[in-house]
Amino acid sequence: MPVEECAPVTILRIERAVYAVDDIATCARFFEDFGLLPSTASDRVVELTTLTGQVVELRPIDDPDLPAPVEPGNTIREVVWGVDRQESLDALVEDLRRDRTVTVDQNGVAHTVDETGFGLGLAVAAPTEADPTSFATNAYGNVQRWNKGLDPTATVRPLRICHVALNIPKDGREKAIDFYLDRLHFRATDRVLKMGTFMQCEGDDDQHNLLLCHRPDRAGVNHTSYEVRNFDEVIVGGNQMIAAGWQEARRLGRHTVGSNVFRFFHAPCGGRVEYAADMDRVDASYGERVHEETPPHHLWTLRSNREKAEQ
Ligand SMILES: [Fe+2]
Structure with a gap:
């Protein structure tokens, strides 16, 4: 039997996040300040990319080609997942039909909607090469950087869109989650019964690439998250956004589930965006962890008592 016939159908990553907005220019400036690279632009569509070639696409709020929004106002309208090859895409489409x-x-991009009504796309992944090299670190007993200081970070550029978090209505949440598990072969990593389910796509090792977060009554965008090279870039990227006038949504911190360092900003395209670094990587041996009680949101957040003194 040819190897292709045995190989699993694999979703590798988020390929594209499509937002529909009432002010494309402002949203494009937001993502440029965030560090994405402008790619293509027209009156109707602006695209920006991560260093690994994933796309944030901005379209007019009244774009007739997009699925109906799940919430009013600016929001995410479609998440396109990148699959390993055309045969995988064809097999997934055949099943979805x-x-x-x-x-x-x-x-060649397939478009449908998930159980909540979020646009769902499938495309053959087209990753570009990016240098993920971070600086060597020093610690007592573990010196990796000799005779060398650190270069200043220029503009922080996200390596990749590492996960998407979507709000789903509490009623019907099992069906919404099972769709991704059963039809698109995601793995549930952490089920937080009172909050939501963290899922990993088949071809990645992040603790989650998708979080479906249940809310009492409504669906909508929660956030998209972008991995940068290290802890410093989470901080410097955030400073870069503050200098450009954007509003921080949370203090710098580190999540409990997933362990990633985070910094969040309110996004004019809807929801928030997150700089992330040092997320847990997990394989099949991690299993599916069920949390009857919701773990604390974070292990820590930045505290300071200097703000008053500095005013
Ligand atoms: Fe996140």
């Missing part, structure tokens, strides 16, 4: 309409556009 059992119970929903799937269209394939002129670029």
Whole structure:
């Protein structure tokens, strides 16, 4: 049997996040300040990319080609997942067509909606090479950087979109989650019964690439998260956004589930965006962890008593 017939169908990563907004220019400036690279722009569509070639796409709020929004106002309208090869995409589309309409556009990207109504796309992944090299670190007993200081970080540029968090209504949450597990072969890593389910796509090792967060009554965008090279870049990237006039949504901290260092900003495209570093990497031996009680949101957040003194 040819190898291809045995190989698993694999979703590797988030390929594209599509937002529909009422002010494309402001949202484009937001993501440029965040460190994404402008790619293409027209009156109707602006695209910006991560260093590994994933795209944030900004479209007009009244774009007729997008699925209906799940919430009013600026929001995410579609998450396109990158699969390993065309055969995988075809197999996933064939299965999805059992119970929903799937269209394939002129670029070969398949489009449908998930159980909540969020646009869901599938494309063959097109990663670009990025240098993830971080600086060597020094610690007592573990010296890795000799005779060398640190270079200043220029502009922080996210390596990749590492996860998306979407709010889903509490009613029907099992069906919404099972869709990703059963039809798209995601793995549940942490089920926080009172909050939401963290899931990993088949071809990645981050503790989560997708979080479906249940809310009492409504769906919507929660946040998109972008991995940078290290802890310093989470801080410097955040400073870069503050200097550009954007509003921080949380203090710098480190999550409990996933362990990533985070810094969040309110996004004019809807929801928030997150700089992230040092997330847990997990494989099949991690299993599925069920949390009856919700773990604390963070292990720590930055505290200071200097603000008053500095005013
Ligand atoms: Fe996150």
